[in-house]
Amino acid sequence: MKAALDEARTKGMWLDYTFGSGWPFGGAGVVTPELASVELRSAHQTIRGPVHFHEKIVMPGPDTRTTKDANLPPGWVSRFRQREKLVAVVAVRGDKVEYFPSQDSSRPEVKKTGQLDAGTPIVLTSHMLPDGTLDWNVPAGTWQIFTFKETARC
Numbered sequence: 539m540k541a542a543l544d545e546a547r548t549k550g551m552w553l554d555y556t557f558g559s560g561w562p563f564g565g566a567g568v569v570t571p572e573l574a575s576v577e578l579r580s581a582h583q584t585i586r587g588p589v590h591f592h593e594k595i596v597m598p599g600p601d602t603r604t605t606k607d608a609n610l611p612p613g614w615v616s617r618f619r620q621r622e623k624l625v626a627v628v629a630v631r632g633d634k635v636e637y638f639p640s641q642d643s644s645r646p647e648v649k650k651t652g653q654l655d656a657g658t659p660i661v662l663t664s665h666m667l668p669d670g671t672l673d674w675n676v677p678a679g680t681w682q683i684f685t686f687k688e689t690a691r692c
Contacts (some may be wrong), residue, residue: 570614570617571614571617571618571620571621571690572617572621574618574621574690574691575690575691576621576688576689576690576691577688577689577691578625578686578687578688579598579599579686579687579688579689580598580684580685580686580687581595581596581597581598581599581684581685581687582596582634582682582683582684582685583595583596583682583683584634584680584681584682584683585629585676585680585681585683586676586679586680586681587675587676587677587678587679587680587681588675588676588677588678589675589676590674590675590676591672591673591674591675591676592671592672592673592674593671593672594669594670594671594672595627595670595671595672595683595685596683596685597624597670597685597687598685598686598687598689618689618690618691621688621689621690622687622688622689622690623687623688624663624666624685624686624687625663625686625687625688626661626663626684626685626686627661627662627663627665627666627672627683627684627685627686628659628660628661628662628683628684628686629658629659629660629662629674629676629681629682629683629684630654630655630658630659630660630681630682630684631654631655631658631677631679631680631681631682632652632653632654632655632658632680632681632682633650633652633653633680633682634652634680634682652682654682662674662683
């Protein structure tokens with residue numbers, strides 16, 4: 539936190555740390571879906587080219603804290619969903635990270651680290667169709683597709 543605060547100060551910015559529950563995470567009845575904070579969620583997949591890719595791509599999953607909470611007032615889950623927004627789809631040439639299977643699925647062990655080519659990012663957001671389909675002529679090579687979505691959370 540000190541490093542983040544020091545960096546913010548060098549840029550003339552300030553930070554607001556909110557620990558625990560409280561605004562803007564007050565929960566149902568305190569902060570409505572329209573006023574809830576948002577977070578950036580991401581998903582990733584690998585595509586190999588050359589090929590014309592016209593398929594639905596992996597999208598970040600819903601915030602399970604929102605969908606599992608049985609105490610939300612009626613209609614709130616759909617109101618949270620209405621705030622979802624695709625922010626960007628970016629392709630970068632490179633290899634993906636490979637993992638060893640592990641007994642604890644929340645902490646897989648890295649088998650092989652991935653390597654991305656810094657000179658190859660392509661923003662593909664304009665290639666997205668409303669139904670989540672990516673329409674893209676993939677150049678030769680292995681490409682990592684990163685999808686970023688803004689979602690509201692309670």
